[in-house]
Amino acid sequence: MKRRDFLKKSARGLAGAAGAATLATTSTITAPAHAKGRTSWICVSAFGKAGMLGQAITHFAEFVNQASAGRMKIKVYHGSELVGPFEAMDAVQSGTAQMGFGAPYYWAGKSEAISFVAAMPYGLTAQEQNAWAYYGGGIEIADKLVYNPLGLKFLPMGNTGNQMGGWYKNEINTTDDLNGLKFRMPGLGGEILKTFGVNVVLLPGPEVLPALTSGAIDGTEWIGPAADLGKGMFRVVQNYYYPGWHEPATILDGFFDLKEWEKLDKDLKEIVIKGAAATNLFLLSRFQAANNAAMQKLITDHQVKLRKYSDELLKAIGERATTVLPELAKRTPEATELFNHLVSFRTTMTEWSGYSEGSFIESRLSAKFKPI
Amino acid sequence: MKRRDFLKKSARGLAGAAGAATLATTSTITAPAHAKGRTSWICVSAFGKAGMLGQAITHFAEFVNQASAGRMKIKVYHGSELVGPFEAMDAVQSGTAQMGFGAPYYWAGKSEAISFVAAMPYGLTAQEQNAWAYYGGGIEIADKLVYNPLGLKFLPMGNTGNQMGGWYKNEINTTDDLNGLKFRMPGLGGEILKTFGVNVVLLPGPEVLPALTSGAIDGTEWIGPAADLGKGMFRVVQNYYYPGWHEPATILDGFFDLKEWEKLDKDLKEIVIKGAAATNLFLLSRFQAANNAAMQKLITDHQVKLRKYSDELLKAIGERATTVLPELAKRTPEATELFNHLVSFRTTMTEWSGYSEGSFIESRLSAKFKPI
Numbered sequence: 001m002k003r004r005d006f007l008k009k010s011a012r013g014l015a016g017a018a019g020a021a022t023l024a025t026t027s028t029i030t031a032p033a034h035a036k037g038r039t040s041w042i043c044v045s046a047f048g049k050a051g052m053l054g055q056a057i058t059h060f061a062e063f064v065n066q067a068s069a070g071r072m073k074i075k076v077y078h079g080s081e082l083v084g085p086f087e088a089m090d091a092v093q094s095g096t097a098q099m100g101f102g103a104p105y106y107w108a109g110k111s112e113a114i115s116f117v118a119a120m121p122y123g124l125t126a127q128e129q130n131a132w133a134y135y136g137g138g139i140e141i142a143d144k145l146v147y148n149p150l151g152l153k154f155l156p157m158g159n160t161g162n163q164m165g166g167w168y169k170n171e172i173n174t175t176d177d178l179n180g181l182k183f184r185m186p187g188l189g190g191e192i193l194k195t196f197g198v199n200v201v202l203l204p205g206p207e208v209l210p211a212l213t214s215g216a217i218d219g220t221e222w223i224g225p226a227a228d229l230g231k232g233m234f235r236v237v238q239n240y241y242y243p244g245w246h247e248p249a250t251i252l253d254g255f256f257d258l259k260e261w262e263k264l265d266k267d268l269k270e271i272v273i274k275g276a277a278a279t280n281l282f283l284l285s286r287f288q289a290a291n292n293a294a295m296q297k298l299i300t301d302h303q304v305k306l307r308k309y310s311d312e313l314l315k316a317i318g319e320r321a322t323t324v325l326p327e328l329a330k331r332t333p334e335a336t337e338l339f340n341h342l343v344s345f346r347t348t349m350t351e352w353s354g355y356s357e358g359s360f361i362e363s364r365l366s367a368k369f370k371p372i
Numbered sequence: 373m374k375r376r377d378f379l380k381k382s383a384r385g386l387a388g389a390a391g392a393a394t395l396a397t398t399s400t401i402t403a404p405a406h407a408k409g410r411t412s413w414i415c416v417s418a419f420g421k422a423g424m425l426g427q428a429i430t431h432f433a434e435f436v437n438q439a440s441a442g443r444m445k446i447k448v449y450h451g452s453e454l455v456g457p458f459e460a461m462d463a464v465q466s467g468t469a470q471m472g473f474g475a476p477y478y479w480a481g482k483s484e485a486i487s488f489v490a491a492m493p494y495g496l497t498a499q500e501q502n503a504w505a506y507y508g509g510g511i512e513i514a515d516k517l518v519y520n521p522l523g524l525k526f527l528p529m530g531n532t533g534n535q536m537g538g539w540y541k542n543e544i545n546t547t548d549d550l551n552g553l554k555f556r557m558p559g560l561g562g563e564i565l566k567t568f569g570v571n572v573v574l575l576p577g578p579e580v581l582p583a584l585t586s587g588a589i590d591g592t593e594w595i596g597p598a599a600d601l602g603k604g605m606f607r608v609v610q611n612y613y614y615p616g617w618h619e620p621a622t623i624l625d626g627f628f629d630l631k632e633w634e635k636l637d638k639d640l641k642e643i644v645i646k647g648a649a650a651t652n653l654f655l656l657s658r659f660q661a662a663n664n665a666a667m668q669k670l671i672t673d674h675q676v677k678l679r680k681y682s683d684e685l686l687k688a689i690g691e692r693a694t695t696v697l698p699e700l701a702k703r704t705p706e707a708t709e710l711f712n713h714l715v716s717f718r719t720t721m722t723e724w725s726g727y728s729e730g731s732f733i734e735s736r737l738s739a740k741f742k743p744i
Contacts, residue, residue: 013669014582047466063468063642063646066638066639067439067440067639067642067643067646068439068441068644069440069441069443069639071441106567121739122735122736122738122741123731123736125732126499126727127498127499127656127657127660128660130653130657130660131657131658131660131706132661133653133657134653134657134658134661135622135654135657135658135660135661135662136661161728162728162729162732163501163728164728173403183512194419218390224728225724234389241461241733242727243727243728243731243732243735244728244732245732245735245736246734248736251701264697265440265443267438269440269441270435270438271643272437273650274435274439274647274650275645275646277649277650277654278645278646278649278653279651280653281502281506281649281650281653282507282649283498283507283650284499284502284507285502285506285507286503286504286506286507288499288500288502288503288507288721288724289503289506289507289508290507291724291728292720292721292723293720293722295723295724295727296720296723306727308727308731309735314738315398315738318736318737318738318739319738319739321739321741322739322740322741322742325741326741326744328548329744330744336744339743339744340743340744343678343741343742344743346741347741348664348665349660349664349738350733350737351664351667351668352660352663352664352667353599353733354733354737355536355614355615355667355678355680356533356534356536356596356614356616356663357497357534357729357730357733358729358730358733358734359614359615359680360497360616360620361497361535361722361725361726361729361730361733362616362619362730363494363615363681363683363690364494364495364617364690365495365688365722365724366494366686366687366690366691366692367493367690367691367693368692368694369494369693369694369697369698369718369719370694370710370715371712371715372698372701372702372708372711372712
């Protein structure tokens, strides 16, 4: 089935199920309502309804609906409710939806540059990504080089924070241990690991645990303790490595049909912009708050071995990143310009975060506070 | 002049200058308008109009005005425009304003616990403070123990991020060097330094540089490079220390007349809540983005010597913090409960941030990316 046919069929199927007159044909779905000054949008999400990400986009839509007091309504369809999770950007580009929610590297097929918007190995922390996005020209350059050419407008709408390095069947100490390893790692990090002889495997979420169980892969990265606990990798492998050099933090993207975006009144634009920023902050805060408790549960209840990548490995992979990523960035002028923008910003952040967060996080270990 | 008289006079003076009928008497200022479903609030800020903090509260009010499409209007008076900067909380409590913006430790005279809301020496980073506020029960416990008893509702509305340790006339290497030092440091950090024989001085912002110039003080902490550059301390002293153990990050507070807050319709509450969260994220991002460029300017153009506190000093002060802060927290049951809440949260964050941000910020130094 062709993608466009699939989208139409999904939309029709859903309309039929809902029995709603306004969803009766594809054409009414694709024509957002502006009658009586009211804007109706469909938002398609790449994530399931129940998890933190699904809850976040639901909450965002509720906010827009409530704050606009009837002037705008966003109806969210979670992953596979209207289109498949990885069809969300297609759905917005084709006019089936006016807004989508996902992670930029899900749309790597559409742009060589877009994975750099999500996360750069050895790149920026979450706080630095936000500084880049809001006050470093990040949103503007991502729009100019990536989203606008796709007919879209971009806003950050969440961040995972620093991820974990991943789950390994065996200990990994040197670059020799990487040679021949079958490891699941999508995105730019996987491209770096390939150069060390890793057999990099790409698998959608639901296939990860079965592949690990059958021995088809020797390990996998996922997100961090809060998300990984529920995923159940600890049932099969126990070596859990940090830090997540491949995704020091990952931006989640809200993307909007550019024509619909430009049609929005300024007050509604402001509601969407502030709602997206709040969603961004709330999601990062929620991951941050949940991660350590999940980590303790993994260690205490499930005998997971928390391990730090050796300095030798971190240094070797980091040095390799400085040759592999420029090669990937050279594929298109847009990727080159975005890479250079990020690298310049990173240079200044690396110094400041070293003086501030880095130095502080180390020094505070001397103060062992206890409740009184 | 009594504070209340001062408030009334300021309000009248301003009303006269503005010549606006709705501001003609104190009583109309203190009675917020709900006529025709419209809510009119006055917001008093502790900060000047021109700086990043003044711009942030202006932008917040514009958002509320625009997003509510006529249902709510917030008029901002910056520091000294209606009442003095440190009178903002009084003004909200007395009904002169319905909302205020400042830093929690500005209101230390009102609560023994409130300084712990702002920042705890050797405590939480900005990202951790946000995790505490939004998903660690922080807003709820600060409301319960501190703000509600003062007749107020609290929301975080900004964060400075990690501050710098401060400016010193001479190098500081051991705890002996602290003995007899005349140093400006407000808040909990100053209480710790006192126990090392520091003569801790409290000075409002405008008096800091003159005191440093005259030799009345040997040094001062302020905020971080972006804010300190404009303040001009580098003209007098050159030793600039990190990390800011005394304020690893500082929450700025929005506070609302509790009765007015509870009267707000749910949609307007949501607009204020999301607007405050966005302001929180934008301010932190702006400080983060600006700090390193300012630091480079200080070093290159103004010959500032960037120095790290010695491990000996950081360890000694950190250990002392674990005895001094509990003593301060024991002064009231509310301070005790808030301290314990923060310390429990900090314990889990210290571990997770060590695995994630701390470990990553160190390891990425091996990847020296250059633009291509």
